[in-house]
Amino acid sequence: MRSNGRTAAQARPVTITRNFTAHAEGSVLIEFGNTKVICTASVEDGVPRFLRGQGQGWITAEYGMLPRATHTRNGREAARGKQSGRTQEIQRLIGRSLRTAVDLKALGEFTITIDCDVIQADGGTRTASITGACVALMDAIDSLKAKGKLKVSPLKQQIAAVSVGIVDGKPVCDLDYNEDSNAETDMNVVMAEDGRFIEVQGTAEGEPFSFDEMNAMMALAKEGIEQLIAAQKAAYNDN
Amino acid sequence: MRSNGRTAAQARPVTITRNFTAHAEGSVLIEFGNTKVICTASVEDGVPRFLRGQGQGWITAEYGMLPRATHTRNGREAARGKQSGRTQEIQRLIGRSLRTAVDLKALGEFTITIDCDVIQADGGTRTASITGACVALMDAIDSLKAKGKLKVSPLKQQIAAVSVGIVDGKPVCDLDYNEDSNAETDMNVVMAEDGRFIEVQGTAEGEPFSFDEMNAMMALAKEGIEQLIAAQKAAYNDN
Amino acid sequence: MRSNGRTAAQARPVTITRNFTAHAEGSVLIEFGNTKVICTASVEDGVPRFLRGQGQGWITAEYGMLPRATHTRNGREAARGKQSGRTQEIQRLIGRSLRTAVDLKALGEFTITIDCDVIQADGGTRTASITGACVALMDAIDSLKAKGKLKVSPLKQQIAAVSVGIVDGKPVCDLDYNEDSNAETDMNVVMAEDGRFIEVQGTAEGEPFSFDEMNAMMALAKEGIEQLIAAQKAAYNDN
Amino acid sequence: MRSNGRTAAQARPVTITRNFTAHAEGSVLIEFGNTKVICTASVEDGVPRFLRGQGQGWITAEYGMLPRATHTRNGREAARGKQSGRTQEIQRLIGRSLRTAVDLKALGEFTITIDCDVIQADGGTRTASITGACVALMDAIDSLKAKGKLKVSPLKQQIAAVSVGIVDGKPVCDLDYNEDSNAETDMNVVMAEDGRFIEVQGTAEGEPFSFDEMNAMMALAKEGIEQLIAAQKAAYNDN
């Protein structure tokens, strides 16, 4: 039993609230336990310069945290004048993962910008972001269909993400902040609906991890993400 | 009758949700109609260098908008590497206003940082920010009292703010985005509980405004702010 | 009697020197007592991207202080790599005020950039800047007329600005640095030739101010600005 | 057979030149085929502020590419005024990996800064950097021992890294630029001497990858890194 009463394989309760804010083509509040992220998908005509004239679309992502999303206040990145390495790493991960889920040729010359803004952090903000962003993206695609700008959805399949890790020598799923701070290994896994992987990022924080530990973590991740994809579907189908 | 069905003096419905996020000493979601702002107050020991050793506290504020709080997406300030002039102007206004509400000597050597982050914008984000921030500040002060770090509240009196303006030649209270875009004059007023003013910022967007128009706007502002202060009290007293 | 020997309503001596520097289409040195600001107006063909093809002109302003314009040296903004919030606030105010004075449609596709550089500061630098900039703007417009690029002046009316405030409990006009440092309330007022207002920015530095105090300050401002507009006319007509 | 004549499991020839430049405590030129990276380790007394007084050391890394290390010239990051997200991601990976290899308590209050500068790029720059940096670090530690500042080496074990991927449907080891550009999946693996993993970062560039593909890649990585660790030892023992 984990200190928070969960079994090793048990993810935190997930809540997905669509249409959370009014203006974005897709707007989702996703909650992984006490972690809360607003994910919006904004559609714009045209693509960045490096893609012009190639007849394909683009998906990109930005990530931020409200300064007091965390236990102690973090300096505002806009005030410091730059995004941290961590922020850039996360937003690159989100964008890359979502691009894998979409047929960019079929999207056509639209840019969809995903904004993931953490309003409350308790571990797993990047995996919650990816999971919520996928739903926001689906709503944004539907808005393009509703306006007649797309006939067929370019989404190949849903994706979702969860963190897994080794805590007190045992593999566990969906670490909260407290577990994450004490994990020997921390691994973020992005998986598609068909059970294949899009990103695996495992980091030994203390001791290195073995091949067997890695496989145990991957198995937990697979199980966790399957539940998240089901939650995405439930939210998406609930009008 | 205004296009949104309000009378000239009628502000939008106000909702103040305390303890909106978990970590901050004060955390408020304030809604002025469709404008929604998360206001947090974070307490830190110590004061900025320029105040050290003077036995007084400090209150400062930062303001931001989620990129898709608006009708079309605005570039993220953290990604652009600087805060706009508008952002800085607003956060200076918020900080200055709140400092006027507090006896900084009585606060002692604590710094309270107010973060106002707009998650949905429909006009009046700066006045909603100030009004919500005052409640977050009150909760933060109470947390200091609860921890025995302060015996008496250094709050001199509550403050709140509303925008007023001249739209279609007539003075109106609490402009939404649509009205604001068409206003001849836009005025932001910050007032204290005792009916006196802390900030008055009136700007002719098109035609200059007369002394009489100014007085009419000020009267509307006074009436609107009195209601906001009542709403703050109701929220604060509702445990 | 004020410490500097002026009556409450008495502004400092104003000097307006046109053609102060050689290259700008309009170049004015304005002095409000010991406050000295070089205001230039530079005309360029074309308008910023957001206005292209709309057949209208643009007026914008930048503000700076020489590092040793003040009692103690301030770090050079160019060396620090950014303009302070105060600087941005002031230059936005100057630009906005002057745009109100001009029919931008009638200006046509020209951009006029106002630079206000304070070479000596003793309070009231932003109001002196606006007052001097209006004369520089008038000269720049005349240069366009002289070159046959404009037939009719797009200037609707002159504007000028003065600071007023509450010092030692009494409303006074055109505060110097010493008064400004001790003011309970500081208000900057921009007014047009027809007696109507373009900007009113009042800030309680210490105690809030009452409706009556505000009206007293406004009356002083009106009187002061009328004298400034007369001084502008005298300078402009003096070839 | 791969287009470059290598078998799937075959890494490129590795060359490790110690004492490549004169001033650093450790200085290594590492070559993975045509990829060439200068790795230096610089020792400084003291630790960053956040570690002071904790009696432990720190290892950090920076990464850069000469502008023309690549086929076409990339803008110089120093001239653009910021490091790209990719650069920050890589240098965070290098630093994190090396910290895992060292007992920071046993290092004591020294900071070792690793600089990895790519002078010629042909794929695998981050894995070459880590592999070369480990040798530079070993030399830097020896310099501390030679000066009597350390008695026992704080290095727990060597680490090295290699990239693996799926190219044309088949798992391969140590991708060059051409293979990397066409890979369906790209995975960077950092492993310690004892066969356990420190980092695994797998990214589906096109199609997602299966569990089996991942395991095949991991097996190739293990084999490749064992050879790299042998090459490190040979270089280190060759005085």
Next chain:
Amino acid sequence: MRSNGRTAAQARPVTITRNFTAHAEGSVLIEFGNTKVICTASVEDGVPRFLRGQGQGWITAEYGMLPRATHTRNGREAARGKQSGRTQEIQRLIGRSLRTAVDLKALGEFTITIDCDVIQADGGTRTASITGACVALMDAIDSLKAKGKLKVSPLKQQIAAVSVGIVDGKPVCDLDYNEDSNAETDMNVVMAEDGRFIEVQGTAEGEPFSFDEMNAMMALAKEGIEQLIAAQKAAYNDN
């Protein structure tokens, strides 16, 4: 005869106005013909970190141009967020030159910051800056003596600077903007009162220059600077 009516050896009329602004310890307006620069010297207690505890002082310089000092408006460096390479080069030259003129040990732990701000540019702004800055520095040193903080002046000797060049194949002294734009070679020379050189910076803009041309330019520079040093003395002695 040059197009401006001067002989080859003839510098432009020089005007040095001391106490040009009120707050600085030294404040000079220097005019080389139509080039006008405000040079101030600001004294602060203490020295930069790298000099602390060495019992010596420091002199540093910053340089700027008002945006419309030139024929067409240049973007404001503070707004662009950085100083140009040209600006940095010039301010490094000014600071280095003045440090050579002063016995920094005898100055003691004071920092004197020289600000040279060009309000009107017509060639030779850097040489005018150095020449004016020397007088501002002398006044600042006198202010330290007047306050009893220094007993003996640490100034070793005066310095001044002039530009020389090859225009239309002939060496000339003190080029104005028009000449400078057409010069084949441009050389800035800083010389001390004793006739020895502190800086020589010659640049072939078009054709390289010969040894003989260089010597001819140096001779003109020497003659020109001797006159500037006399002008400095006259201004300094004129109370």
Next chain:
Amino acid sequence: MRSNGRTAAQARPVTITRNFTAHAEGSVLIEFGNTKVICTASVEDGVPRFLRGQGQGWITAEYGMLPRATHTRNGREAARGKQSGRTQEIQRLIGRSLRTAVDLKALGEFTITIDCDVIQADGGTRTASITGACVALMDAIDSLKAKGKLKVSPLKQQIAAVSVGIVDGKPVCDLDYNEDSNAETDMNVVMAEDGRFIEVQGTAEGEPFSFDEMNAMMALAKEGIEQLIAAQKAAYNDN
């Protein structure tokens, strides 16, 4: 005899290695004794905006130092977010010098970017950079000729550079770091093959220098550069 065993007129051994890295059109490692600089020349179609449509080419340069090229580690400019004044001064010098060597009209609408990256520093990095860059430029021009994009080389003549100075009262050629740190005067000279000068930058670090000392330094520079030009020719002709 100098401490390093050289005569006053004796430069350090020079080594020029062409084709040092693989991708650039010109790539040279130049060594002046222990100073080692990688100089690459990159050819791109087109010219910067300010030259478009004028039928001429452009040559520009950037300079950098690996952080541990020096005795103690210097902060990485990319990480600090800006290039130092020294770096900008040097890269401006390199670019300006090389432009003088080339007939930009004859180059046509190509941009050649020179990158000089110091991997080991022992004095004279800027002069080694210029000397090596000239050879890289010659190779880049040859690559344009080989591709049929140029028929005739636009190089007017070779250029090279050396530092000279006054050390212990005597003029010497090609100062190493130790001599440079103790020099009374430091002078960098760029000369063309025909014996005429392109840049002369002399700086008194301590005592001013006399006309005679300057001439003695110039004579040493001429002799040193003649040898460097011979070394360039030898390297260039050695296929």
